[in-house]
Amino acid sequence: MAKKLRSIELLQSEIKATNNKLSKRESENREMRIKYAEKTNVAQLTEKFNGQENEMAKKLDDKDRSIELLQSEIKAKNSKLTKLESENREMRVKYAENTSEVAKLTDKIKDKENEMAKKLDDKDRSIELLHSEIKAAHNKLKQQRLPQSSHTCITVEEENISSIPRKKQKQSESKKPKKGNLVMTKMEKVTSMEFHNEKSPKLLSLAVDEADNMFTADQANKCIKCFDRNGETKWVSPLDNTPYNVSLINNERYIAVTMVNSKSLDILRTDDGIKVKDVEHGVACPCPGLSVCDDTLVICDCNTKNIYIHKIMPDYKLVRMHTISLQQGKPPLTYPHYVHVIPSRKVLVSDYDTNTVQAFTFQDNHIFTYGMAVSGSEAFQPYGVCTDAEDNILIADHGGNKIIQLTPDGQLIKKHLFEEDSPAFYALTVAKERLYLIATDESCAFVAPLTAL
Secondary structure (H helix, E strand, C coil): CHHHHHHHHHHHHHHHHHHHHHHHHHHHHHHHHHHHHHHHHHHHHHHHHHHHHHHHHHHHHHHHHHHHHHHHHHHHHHHHHHHHHHHHHHHHHHHHHHHHHHHHHHHHHHHHHHHHHHHHHHHHHHHHHHHHHHHHHHHHHHHHCHHHCCCCEEEECHHHHCCCCHHHHHHHHHHCCCCCCCCCEEEEECCCCCCCCCCCCCECCCEECCCCCEEEEECCCCEEEEECCCCCEEEEEECCCCEEEEEEECCCCEEEEEECCCCEEEEEECCCCCEEEEEECCCCCCCCCEEEECCEEEEEECCCCEEEEEEECCCCCEEEEEEECCCCCCCCCCCEEEEEEECCCEEEEEECCCCEEEEEECCCCEEEEEECCCCCCCCCCEEEEEECCCCCEEEEECCCCEEEEECCCCCEEEEEEECCCCCCEEEEEEECCEEEEEECCCCEEEEEEHHHC
16 A cells, blocks of 8 residues: 555656646747747748838839939920020120110101101191192182182171072172182092093092091992092092992091991091901991091981991991981981081981981980971072081081081071082081082082181
8 A cells, every 4th residue: 555655646746747847848839839920920021021122112213213304304404594595695685786776776767757847847838838829829810800700609697698689699799808708729620540431420428637638439430539638639449339428437547438228338548548347337228428436436327217326346346326216206307318426426417308407416315407497498408517626517508509507506607608600519527627528510629718617
């Protein structure tokens, strides 16, 4: 028993020692596992780091290449900038030289202009002296040939016109001086050397610029004609359609022309007559009367019996702003054929059928009527109408051989009566204190100082 107990004790001690060893081995095994796991993580991290390092190296290489490209572009642009700066310096030098030359040329041109202006002034004075000499000689010749004189004018007050017979009137002219009479000076007869087969001109309209150039529409030969202050032809501009009326626009650089039965007007240059544009206005009638004042263009329509007021745009397009129409309670417009617009936003209309001149505001308000509707005592056939610097109204009485002068509100001032053999006037206009008239029957232009009125 004692042996078995010792054996058992020995076995127990061995088992205990074995268990201790086993525990120690398990502890070592756990440590080895931990170390292995740690080593495995390090390898993975190292591999991951190496991959990231390679990726970063690749990106750095790409950026290095981009930097090299940018540096090459910057170098090329710097080279180009250097070249441009060099060219700029050369241009500045040339500009300075040109500026100096331009300044010298400008001074030379100014000197030439002053010299030419002086010569022109001298020539103008010479021309004025020649005109005065010619006028004196003409008056002297007229006095010598008084029985054969023609185209004179007698100024008669309204109340005396019906009471003075024509024959007694002529006798009274020879007995006493015609103080204050409107003496008409005949200008160059309207002919055209450019047209070898020209018909007899038919002139119904007239415009005059500040240089005393006269512009008129020749219906018979379908053209616009320009004459200088001496009546010499400056240019002739043929047209496709028959012209009716003319008016200066855009500071007298251009002239507008209405056409018979056409819905558009032509724009011509005043210096050479070249057509630059045609502009739609929408009025097609036989007598499209025309008048322009600043940026306002007025056309009368004898078909619809309306007056159309337009605004001229910078591109010469017309924008219709107002319409003067036939309404109940107003005097009738049955055949308007001449029209005139004035800065005070009023329109004067010459009506063929009613033999009246009527005034309207832009808002279609009737102001006054002059003619058969108010006088009723004598023949009156109004054609052209215009105003002077004081807005006094001048009317060409085609049928009565008279120029009618009215106040701005339509009251009669005077009737300037011509002799029986004087031409019938169609159109008239005022420029620089002178009255210009067109006599279609004789194809002539006449001019007279306004001081005679």
